[in-house]
Amino acid sequence: MKTIFRNFRLIDSTQDTVGTVLVTDCGTIGAVITDTQAKLPDVYRIFDGGGRLVLSPAFVDMHTHLRDPGFPEKETLESAALAAAAGGFGTLVCMANTKPVIDNLALAQLLKQRSDVLGIIDLYPAMALTHALEGQELSGITESLPDTIRLLSEDGKDIYDDALFLAALQAASRADKMVSCHCEAGGESAAVARAITLGKKAGCRIHIAHVSTQAAVATIRREKSKPDARLSCEISPHHCALTQKDARKLGAETFGLVAPPLRTEDDRRAIKEGLCDGTINVIATDHAPHTSSDKEAGSPGFTGLETAFAVCNTVLVRENHISPQKLSDSMSAEPARLLGFSDRGRLASGLYADLVVLDPEQQRTVNPALFYSRGKNTPFAGRTWYGVVLLTMHRGRIVYES
Ligand SMILES: [Zn+2]
Incomplete structure (x- = not known):
């Protein structure tokens, strides 16, 4: 399924800039566009980051x-x-x-x-x-x-x-x-x-x-x-x-x-x-x-x-x-x-669409009862941190949405 992440703060090891990422239906990054005037293709699914939410490599x-x-x-x-x-x-x-x-x-x-x-x-x-x-x-x-x-x-x-x-x-x-x-x-x-x-x-x-x-x-x-x-x-x-x-x-x-x-x-x-x-x-x-x-x-x-x-x-x-x-x-x-992977780890055209949407400003208190992990043994229970994972995409498929 083609997906577009529009108007996100794109952060990876080499950039921190507002832009758009296109995901192909083969689960790869089709394009990383930082020109805000660029004409975007018709796509099935659009996420808008409001210029504030972060899109990073998983x-x-x-x-x-x-x-x-x-x-x-x-x-x-x-x-x-x-x-x-x-x-x-x-x-x-x-x-x-x-x-x-x-x-x-x-x-x-x-x-x-x-x-x-x-x-x-x-x-x-x-x-x-x-x-x-x-x-x-x-x-x-x-x-x-x-x-x-x-x-x-x-x-x-x-x-x-x-x-x-x-x-x-x-x-x-x-x-x-x-x-x-x-x-x-x-x-x-x-x-x-x-x-x-x-x-x-x-x-x-x-x-x-x-x-x-x-x-x-x-x-x-x-x-x-x-x-x-x-x-x-x-x-x-x-x-x-x-x-x-x-x-x-x-x-x-x-x-x-x-x-x-x-x-x-x-x-x-x-x-x-x-x-x-x-x-x-x-x-x-x-x-x-x-x-x-x-x-x-x-x-x-x-x-x-x-x-x-x-x-x-x-x-x-x-x-x-x-x-x-x-x-x-x-x-x-x-x-x-x-680990020898050249196909992931950055936001670049041709790499796997292994992506994560983050809200770095949102605060959340750790509640181990809500963990997917069976291990609830966190040292951080009850403590509040900045940063929430809103969505995770693996090979172009959404595998987590908060
Ligand atoms: Zn060890």
């Missing part, structure tokens, strides 16, 4: 925990896809810590096929580095892994054995896949340095997941300034917005528990500075849905897909740390680029 999340297969009480592929659409996301990379663990291509392909049938988002499973995430022997990393696998990760766990970690990174390098590293063992900064050192030795692209400390930001900044750096990293919305004070209020060992933990105000400032100066590439949710009883029992993580934009828009854009374009870059263009 978000790309490099770090989601789907819990499917294996933990339907926490989340299913279906509930996660709906939550993603409600949060403005078009593409997710999901982590391998399911039951069974996604440690081979067949399981990854099955999950992707199930997601493709739903047609709500585009899913790319990350494959584990070791068999069953046990840290004992390598998983099914082969040189011929197809593009279904964009990322390899042992997320949630560090591989303690240096020789095995190096072997995993060498296998990833031969397969030309990036590795996302959860770095906590021995302290975040030391673990980051270790991943970078072994990554260099293996000739492997390293992506540091959920950077949360001042020291780790400094280490990454130093490493990225070197000419041969093949290094990227992400931060999470909750580390941008919250500190250990919030964790204590929520229950440091229960509802405020996340890995890596919420840190100090200095750490929070450092990751925001890292985002501003380009040290940090990407904002990723680390969406980690849990049941209430699992949180009571100390399961780490927060549900995050449905609050990511509002939280980042409020604490990063409205508090003048970054521009709206930079936020779009961190949530869409840059993760798309790192």
